[in-house]
Amino acid sequence: MMYRMAKVIVDVPSRETDRPFDYLIPESMSEWIEVGSRVGVPFGRRTVQGFVVSLHEEPEMDKSRMKPIQELLDLLPPLPHDLVELAAWMSKKYACSMISTLQLMIPAALKGKAERYIHLNEDNEVSGELDEGALFALPSVLSREEEEIISYLRSSGPVTMSHLSLRYPAHSKLIKGLLGNGILSESQSIKDKIRKKTIKTVAATVSGEEAEIALASFGAQARRQKEVLNFLLEVGVTLSLQEVLSTLQVTAGTVKKLVEKGYAVIEDVEVFRDPYQDRHFKGTVPLERTPEQDYVYNALINTLNKRTNDVFLLHGITGSGKTEVYLQTIERCISMGRQAIVLVPEISLTPQMVERFKGRFGAKVAVMHSRLSTGERYDEWRKIREGRVEVAIGARSAVFAPFKDLGLIVMDEEHETSYKQEETPKYHTRDVAVRRAQQHGAAVILGSATPSLESYYAARSKSDDNFAPILLEMNQRASGSSLPGVHIVDMREELKEGNRSMFSRALHSGIASRLERGEQTVLLLNRRGHSTFVMCRSCGYVAGCSECDISLTYHQKSNNLRCHYCGYSAPAPSICPECGSEHIRYFGTGTQRVEGELSKLFPGIRVIRMDVDTTSEKGSHEKLLQAFREKKGDVLLGTQMVAKGLDFPDVTLVGVIAADTALNFPDFRSAEKTFQLLTQVAGRAGRHQLPGEVVIQSYVPDHYSIVHASGHDYNSFVREELNHRKALHYPPYSRLILVTMSHEKLPLLLRMAENFVVELKGKAQKHGWYGSLDRFMPEALDILGPVASPMPRIKNRYRFQCMVKYRGNIDAVSLVRETASATVDNLRDASLQISIDVDPQMLM
8 A cells, every 4th residue: 555645844943854854644635735735744742834845655654653744724735836846946055944945935924823722522521412410420520610611612612722711811720620631632723824805795685576575575664674675786796795884874783684584695705905906007008119129129029939048138228118128028928828027126116116017917917025914915925826917026025926837037127236135045036036937938037227247247258057148238218318417526625615514516506406497306325314323522432232333323303323233222312421521423424314404405395205214114115206206395315215216207316425335335346336326326317308417426536436337337337347356256256155153152153163164174175176266276165264244243142254255166055054064063052153145245
């Protein structure tokens, strides 16, 4: 006899459990359980959630030794086979657990937990009809309170332990005794965080002559019932109960009496939560393509027709019409019976993308992002899973949209670092998108005005067999307008000439002239809050976080100091806590401070500020951008969320308050990030008929990233930046792995970090890989560190890091993962944490 078995990854986040466990499939579930099914399984003394990753059959065996699956949590597997396969690939590539990748792919509503349920023991005679004789057949005579508990469970069925404890708060000992005597039993079941939404509907059950008889039967006292039935008959369709009650101003009791008489029926009907149900999207039609757009479109359609998984890097300047190319390509994809995913880097871009895609494709679009409620995200996910939509739009996690036949993945603003997840699993959306496309034979479009150097170099050199995109370029704006002129202001010269304001004379004049003409301005300052730090001018004290090695940022509205890393906050001091001086001053500039200065310099100016502090509420991005679009604001002031993707016809001036902010970070990508940010924000100006102007303020105006950004010269910047990268063996000339170790005790952490590096060097030397990348070896690996992290302490944990650089066909990830595991095993300290970041985007 053959037994069906399932290999299950259990939801227990531990290194020891990061492997599949065998479970017996009960015959009752045999036809339902598939790869990707979510199940409840016994694990130790508890029941946990798990995912089936493979099925197999076993010959005759000792069935008593095998634990069976207890529950099937979904009739349809929430994860299709391809996503299970993708999770295994991600687990290996990014050195993370399999369960962390599987959990990433399902909505939060399905991340169920085990609940303890109490029920009558079916093997005990007390679970049958109790009579007086039966009571004395038990080990001891039941008290009145015990009888009451048993009677309640018989009528209600199994209830949670918490529910039973709340109902009988004074009888915990009695419940425990009934469990101990075997009269009650305890079991566990997995329950999800949220359920499908239902509404009550009402419809008439009579018609024709039968309806006329029913209406004639109502007396004067049943006038309202007659009114309701007449309304239901006139409408002739099922209505929501709430709609009937509000329209006719009747009570639910009136409708229920109709149901009791058999003239109507009330039913629970499932409905999908729609975050955009109150929004009307103006329909749009495809625009006539420019010659450049037409060339790109035909290249993409050719790939769709051949069903090859080609990757395209679409390098199009700001305003060149990349979005219209996306729309028309997706339209062709849908006409072929396939589906598409559109990825945007930030939630601030979602409202505009939703408007464009809903306007073109209507109800065929599902939206997935973090600001939706848990229920809304769950229902949008179900629309995709059940084949109700053809397009999914969202931030990085939308790459896991469970479509059955993907034809196209669009990754807009592909250069953005937010596509890299900074928490485990630390995946990069670009690599995952390319892998998914390979699974489905789908095309990938990576679009940007400033492509990442890794993508651009791969497209130019074709040096990576796994990732060599086809380069497509669009160098003209679709509207025919010119790129805006850029003026760089040396803030050192402004200071020499007596201007101590945060606004240069050129920017001040530009804002004033736009206010006079009724045009709009976008101001960028990539730093939120009011002031960067608070310092005592008497003794030099700087207010710092008590748990992190970083200064606190002052927020004027709440008058407190806040740590942007751990969330610690404290009231702003009026006197110095070190020396008692009253000479407390606020240094640096944040978006709040800029807003205040604008109000002083331009009385009556209407400023719309967009940063983390003003966009924390649901729908806030959309409301702020809509207000600016309706010209309810003269200035849109914000952090990097205002720098990309936004398109407003009356914006003719863009001002960058401090262009060199990112240049001061200890990151080899700082020049690239600066160039990208400046180029993107400059592209917000003059996108339509009105000409645009850009003012960039800087204390290092001759830095090559700023100079090339002012000339909209991507190619010159790339050439210069690649020379710097090549000399230091940084990507794209090598690959990186960042290993960060943390512990509460600094001496122990330092010793452990040094041991880790010694062990890693030894393993690399055995393979013949270890050595400087300066040596002309096709396969080489070098290790930098360990050193204290740029942020040496966060949340009272000290941090050290080392950087692994490598090139060639080296499985460096497995090498690092094995060494990290061995280090943890040797130390045997649960407080030790080792984080592995493959292809890191942030080195802090």
